[in-house]
Amino acid sequence: MIDTQLLEQLRSLIGKHVEYSGHACQVIEILDSEKSIVVRCEGKERVIQGNQFGEANRRVQQHHTLPLFDEHENLNPVVKHWLD
Numbered sequence: 164m165i166d167t168q169l170l171e172q173l174r175s176l177i178g179k180h181v182e183y184s185g186h187a188c189q190v191i192e193i194l195d196s197e198k199s200i201v202v203r204c205e206g207k208e209r210v211i212q213g214n215q216f217g218e219a220n221r222r223v224q225q226h227h228t229l230p231l232f233d234e235h236e237n238l239n240p241v242v243k244h245w246l247d
Contacts, residue, residue, distance in 0.1 A: 165195050165231065169238075172246055173200065173231070180205075181245050183227060190245070191226075198231045200242060 165173070176190040181202065188202040209222035231239055 165198060170195060173242075176200070176242075176245055179245070183229075183241065188227070194228070197228075199228050200231055200239075201226055201228050 170193070173193045177193065179190050181188050181190060183202050183204075186204045187206060188204050190200060191203050192201040193199075194201065204225040204227070208225075210225050211219045212221055212223045214220040229239060229241065231242055233239065
């Protein structure tokens with residue numbers, strides 16, 4: 164579980180436009196149980212999304228799931244920068 168105060172700060176990022184890996188992205192979700200953050204790339208070529216059986220289903224914007232913490236439980240520097 165993520166500290167309550169930090170979780171509130173992270174939730175304030177939802178909907179915020181950020182830069183990740185040189186691409187314009189938007190924060191779309193905080194996954195508390197997985198200690199990760201999900202961003203969706205905007206304006207980038209769409210990728211094929213599979214359904215629950217792995218079959219090609221539709222084209223969607225690319226998503227990235229980033230860990231919130233490193234192995235020493237330090238906040239990911241990219242996420243920390245977004246919070247500043």
